[in-house]
Amino acid sequence: MAQIIIKxxxxxxxxxxxVKSSSFTIEDxxxxxxxxxxxxxxxxxxxMIAGLEMPTAGEVFIDGxxxxxxxxxxxxxxxxxxxxxxxxxxxxxxxxxxxxxxQGMPKAQIKVKVAxxxxxxxxxxxxNKPVGGLSGGDRQRVALGRAIVREPKAFMMDExxxxxxxxxxxxxxxxxxxxxxxxxxxxxYVTHDQLxxxxxxxxxxxxxxxxxxxxxxPQDIYDWPATMFVANFIGSPSMNFLHFEGTVATGxxxxxxxxxxxxxxxxxxxxxxxxxxGVRPEHVVLQDDSAYRGEVTATEYLGTTQIVTLDTPNxxxxxxxxxxxxxxxxxxxxLDFNPRTITLFDETTGEALLSKANKxxxxxx
Amino acid sequence: MSGFSVTEPSxxxxxxxxxxxxxxxxxxxxPLLWIIATGFKSPEDSISYPPxxxxxxxxxxxxxxxxxxxxITPNMKDTLAEPDSWYEQIVRDKNMxxxxxxxxxxxxxxxxxxxxxSTFLSIFLGTLAAYAFSRFKVPIKDDLLFFILSTRMMPxxxxxIPIFLMYRQLGLSDTHLGMILLYTAVNLxxxxxxxxxxxxxxxxxxxxxxxxxxxTRFQAFYKxxxxxxxxxxxxxxxxxxxxxxxxxxxxxxxxxxxxxTAPPFIPTIIGVGGQDWPAVAAGATIFLIPVMIFTIFLRxxxxxxxxxxxxxx
Numbered sequence: 116m117a118q119i120i121i122k123x124x125x126x127x128x129x130x131x132x133x134v135k136s137s138s139f140t141i142e143d144x145x146x147x148x149x150x151x152x153x154x155x156x157x158x159x160x161x162x163m164i165a166g167l168e169m170p171t172a173g174e175v176f177i178d179g180x181x182x183x184x185x186x187x188x189x190x191x192x193x194x195x196x197x198x199x200x201x202x203x204x205x206x207x208x209x210x211x212x213x214x215x216x217x218q219g220m221p222k223a224q225i226k227v228k229v230a231x232x233x234x235x236x237x238x239x240x241x242x243n244k245p246v247g248g249l250s251g252g253d254r255q256r257v258a259l260g261r262a263i264v265r266e267p268k269a270f271m272m273d274e275x276x277x278x279x280x281x282x283x284x285x286x287x288x289x290x291x292x293x294x295x296x297x298x299x300x301x302x303x304y305v306t307h308d309q310l311x312x313x314x315x316x317x318x319x320x321x322x323x324x325x326x327x328x329x330x331x332x333p334q335d336i337y338d339w340p341a342t343m344f345v346a347n348f349i350g351s352p353s354m355n356f357l358h359f360e361g362t363v364a365t366g367x368x369x370x371x372x373x374x375x376x377x378x379x380x381x382x383x384x385x386x387x388x389x390x391x392x393g394v395r396p397e398h399v400v401l402q403d404d405s406a407y408r409g410e411v412t413a414t415e416y417l418g419t420t421q422i423v424t425l426d427t428p429n430x431x432x433x434x435x436x437x438x439x440x441x442x443x444x445x446x447x448x449x450l451d452f453n454p455r456t457i458t459l460f461d462e463t464t465g466e467a468l469l470s471k472a473n474k475x476x477x478x479x480x
Numbered sequence: 481m482s483g484f485s486v487t488e489p490s491x492x493x494x495x496x497x498x499x500x501x502x503x504x505x506x507x508x509x510x511p512l513l514w515i516i517a518t519g520f521k522s523p524e525d526s527i528s529y530p531p532x533x534x535x536x537x538x539x540x541x542x543x544x545x546x547x548x549x550x551x552i553t554p555n556m557k558d559t560l561a562e563p564d565s566w567y568e569q570i571v572r573d574k575n576m577x578x579x580x581x582x583x584x585x586x587x588x589x590x591x592x593x594x595x596x597x598s599t600f601l602s603i604f605l606g607t608l609a610a611y612a613f614s615r616f617k618v619p620i621k622d623d624l625l626f627f628i629l630s631t632r633m634m635p636x637x638x639x640x641i642p643i644f645l646m647y648r649q650l651g652l653s654d655t656h657l658g659m660i661l662l663y664t665a666v667n668l669x670x671x672x673x674x675x676x677x678x679x680x681x682x683x684x685x686x687x688x689x690x691x692x693x694x695x696t697r698f699q700a701f702y703k704x705x706x707x708x709x710x711x712x713x714x715x716x717x718x719x720x721x722x723x724x725x726x727x728x729x730x731x732x733x734x735x736x737x738x739x740x741t742a743p744p745f746i747p748t749i750i751g752v753g754g755q756d757w758p759a760v761a762a763g764a765t766i767f768l769i770p771v772m773i774f775t776i777f778l779r780x781x782x783x784x785x786x787x788x789x790x791x792x793x
Contacts, residue, residue, distance in 0.1 A: 166692075187691040188691055198685055200688070200689040217699075
């Protein structure tokens, strides 16, 4: 088990830069999510940690040792591939024992180890089957078995649930998390599914265009996004952006546009020009005595809550409200926002403006 | 019902299909059956008209194929002891005696050495080259692949004269090594291209998994990639062997004794004391057997689907 430190890691493929100078630390035993849209460099980062790609520049420390130029086989890490990559010419037992064979472990000991792992994963009954006929879930378990059998320093997982049916994914993600908690091994997990990242991760790195956008625990990232990209990528529906032109100064606790004034967390910076007020759908309050109004264009009923889509002078806005609240298409409804959860962004840079509320989160990463 | 729907064929359709398949099989197998039958005919039966379908089988053709014989006078025949084997008896009945073994066995062995040797070399070099082209960043890769393919673009025999002169200078004429190298050179473009296609289809993840599992690149290649490529290797090997085995033009030109293969030798059986068609047919029949065995042996590898389902696509 090990701590993994990434320092200024960079990867170029010809003229294309896949990863631009990323830095973050994965603590020992953490379930760590690399999250981002496809092509953002998350898989390349994972492959550099694993040793399947050599970085163009930068350092990777696993358990205190600098390994960026070492071969994958010398790093003592396990990798679970999205497509499982079980050796098709071997059966389940042989697949799981393959990494032990390369270490030259005696046969009897291998057998004991494989049996142990099979028991943990509940796959004892398929040990002698060829991998070709297995169900998706069983293949996933065999791939995990092959990873955990050698007790590596860390696990790398490249969208391991991506190839499973939606229904089964839920189940498998719980199984994975439970397994991680049992073993306490450092795990780096790549996904493009923000929900999966929030559910399973101890910490999340959000990447975009090869850069780290934000790094932190799921709740901080959800509540206090560092950039408009993160705000938009995380949460469903995503954070609302109300676009306006105006000025904020250090110490401001309210902001006004369209003749309306809104309370905001005390600001710690100054900005002017094109600004954006970001507010999560659940922090929009439909309140008829408010002067700021929007027209309902759609409603989605979700059982206990509903998503109300409104057309406002500053853009489309989605509100998550109790299902009992009356909102009919065509109505014009007053809107209010919970002031403690608002983040302001500078639209040109896309970055969040520092306030008393998000200072703690944005300062550390 | 749309024109493309799949329906169970009717009984009549099945009958028609069956008859067509059997007819086709008979047409293609006829020459083969004819050759095998001729090998067991006597010289008289082999040239009788109309051709005999039912005849008294004899091994005379095979005995003639493997031996050289000398005619003896009736006087001399009386002085000789009774023949002590069935093949000597066959020869003696024609007023001949066996003078020694023929060169067929030796020529056949040459074919085996050269055919299998060049097939092995083509596959060995082809697999390594195909793997490199498939997996590594090779400078001017596309140009190199095109160059390799371009060696196939003219009939090899077009360069027969330069090769003949070159081989004479290098002392490769009429040697096993010379023929193995020649057939390998001709087959290599085929094997590189075919095998590259097969290796391209093997997902890179298998090797990466092996690298992570603690194996070196070369171990990953031979423990993981090679078993996956078995299908491709088997079919490529069959193509290579069939070419080398059947090749006639270069064999005529470049071999005459030591390294002569069976194809140029078999026709020379005709003509020594009349046209001995049964011996020619016997030579051809035996010549068919190794390729047949090789193909049957590798047949199970030709069945696709070994890798099916292990990687979800």
